[in-house]
Amino acid sequence: MRHSPILTICLAALSTGFTFAQGPHTGHTHSMSPALAESTPARVGPHGGSLKVAGDLQLETVVNQGGIQMFAFDRQGSPVSVDRGRGAAILRVEGNAKRYRYDLLPDGKGSLLAPVNLSQIAGRQIEIDVQLVGVGSSGVRFDEVATVPASETQLAAAAIARQKICPVSGKPLGSMGDPVSVDVGGQQVFVCCAGCVDAVKADPAKYASGRPKITVTTATAADAAAIAKQKVCPVMDEPLGGMGTPVKVIVGDKPIYLCCKGCIKKVQAEPAKYLAMVYGGAQTESNRSSATSNLSVSVVRATPADASLIATQKTCPVMDEPLGSMGGPVKLMVGDKPVFLCCRGCIKKVEAEPAKYLVKVYGATSQGSVPSGAEQVREGIYKVTAADAPFISAQKKCPVMDEPLDAMGGPYKVHANGKAIYICCPGCAKRIAAEPGKYLAILSNQGVAAPLLR
Template sequence: MSYHFPKLLALTGMLAVVFPVFANAQTAHEAHGHQHAMPGQTATATKQGPHGGTLQQSGSLQFETVVSQGGIQMFVFDHNGQPLSVERGRGAASLRIEGNAKRYRYDLLPDGKGALTAPVNLSQIAGRQIEIDLQLVGLPGIGSQPLNLQEVTTVPASQQQLASAAIARQKICPVSGKPLGSMGDPVAVDVNGQTVYACCAGCVSAIQSNPAKYASGRPEITVTAATDADAPLIAKQGKCPVMDESLGSMGQPIKVMIGDKPIFLCCKGCIKKIQAEPAKYLAMVYGSQATPEITVSAATQADAALIAQQKVCPVMDEPLGGMGTPIKAMIGDKPIFLCCKGCIKKVEAEPAKYLAMVYGQGAWNGGVGSVPAGAEQVREGIFKVSAADAPFIAAQKRCPVMDEPLDAMGGPYKVDANGKAIYICCPGCAKKIAAEPQKYLTVLAQQGVDAPSLR
């Protein structure tokens, strides 16, 4: 079996880009089937260690393994539970993610704080079960003969990741029916000990005034027959999103209100589909319009990386921040930062023009643009991604070499394929891209993905 040796698993930079794997994430470690390979000795899991990890007993020694988003730590204790020095110890951790055959090897070295540590960023596999094979040497009572242990645990998810997963599951605001994130950062509302997310501060009071109505986190759905007053909206929508039939072809259209957004259906038989998947049909009716929704807010500290990347206002060509806190204009799912409120009308009048200026030609309607070549290498020719890569990572989704999600192996990383950026799940895939760049560009093209140019 081949091994890859990445020193750090890279962050993707968005969270917006958030994964359902966190839905069942556990913040406590679970250990199963610990083993010690030395003849005549057995390693067994006993209890939680003093550092919050799991303890294994082997002979007269106890070993505590702590797995966090910041890496792997190993503490050693005598039979009385007193800590032992690990300064002369060394080790290796071979990590395998649940559902994946690949293993990743990391060195365990003394950290000067009483532990053998492998500092590796595991945040992108939070909530995933991992299996770790540990090999230790040079510890008190062990000497030069290797000691082998095994740990099965779950990488804990952060509160931010758990919140992102909850937002991804809820999808839409229960008051307005708008997608969460379309009006800026969703707002958490406590409803009898349960968190419900609203699209904006304006919807919070509605949830608080009627908690029983909104406790499910789903928008209220009401059904009526359309009236003459709805004629302009029916004409604009044109077809039923469920049956793709012309509205009116099967009698008077049915009007379904999802929060404050109406959807018109060809017949009563389509109502159950809308009730089962309101977010899907809202996106079909409102997400397919030629002009995306434009929302405006003040930039926050969370936008600092994107502001640094964009640098100047596309309207005035002035440095962002030179006229106060930048203005954040969301054109669909793409942010553009402006130097002042006076530039908002320009962007609203010609959104395609300013999207192209910030993201490159073709950014309109989600098309291809360009990204920086990359400044921080993890290996030769393999670069960490930046905030500018986030829209293209979201579009590509999977590694063309391994057909794995881009974050499955600690990625995504970025490589140059004939002047185009291809995102990969782990550094081990870079050689395949380098050997046959056009092959993998073609693979992406067949999936409807047009890789961005490198600049």
């Protein structure tokens, strides 16, 4: 006897904008009442799918990237023929209200099959409404919830994206061709090239985490040439040696020199970023054009009267280090507000983005102000000026499209309840005009203080 149809639905591949090719839609009218699936604990069928009981049948639902397949069994588990059966699987992808219908037809191999490429929604959850006729003594209808499994290739790509860098060389994965997988105690660790494989196999415990080993030491006279070549600290953009003997951090097999111990934590958190800055041609802050600011920034001497303010602020907004951990705090006046830093090396960061650090210290209440705007590109949409630069730098993304402000010809400025919001394109202005409070709240939740208009 051929296998009967238990529904096996295999859905795969993650995609936020996937559209199914819709199968033919044929309406059916039946006088019999369909048997509904019983609510029973999930069980695994002989084909790896989910088993449910409907009337006198057991139905197995399996989901894979090749489509939807269904097998049926009687209550004793013997296969039931589905050669005279047919049905429909109606799918809804998580986060998408639209439904897609696919016909389930005999495949000549003991199952009902709806072949469809589901690879683009791997990892997404789907809801399936299954309707069958010609299977068992009556029609069958039941619902299934499944997650489309990812392929081996997709799982590997996701793991590479999470790991980011080779734990042996410290180089970005992909920079030396396709990453190479090494099995370490049943776990995949990726390296940048075949040359790193032996190092992992020789000391698997060292590389099991998939992250390069990071060691900290003090630079010596032997490092002088390397320090002269690197010149500046990649974290603080300060000259090496300007804050004492440079700190030497070995990431994998590559040294990075830092201006002080306060920078170690940054490198430990994002080793790939700082390796790229030192070895991959990435620019440091001094090579980037910094925004002009209409907020004055001046360095003043902290006094005993500042003790309560320092205690309230607690940490440096640049380095996230306790104030006082690197000597007496440095006091800056940003506009009319004091900002305390752990050391003089942080001054340059605040001078480049004063609005950003005001928000970090004072939150959304720390608002500067900008001119309302004189030159309109459309009604209610204004060109930005140099005075807007620090606030554009602090906002970074359009609250409507979540795109960089310069991604679509912007930034532009619009008015929202007496404040300025920056947008990526004129098309976003209507949304903000309709709900200004909503978009101000979005910015506030992101720690961005929209400047007041003057």
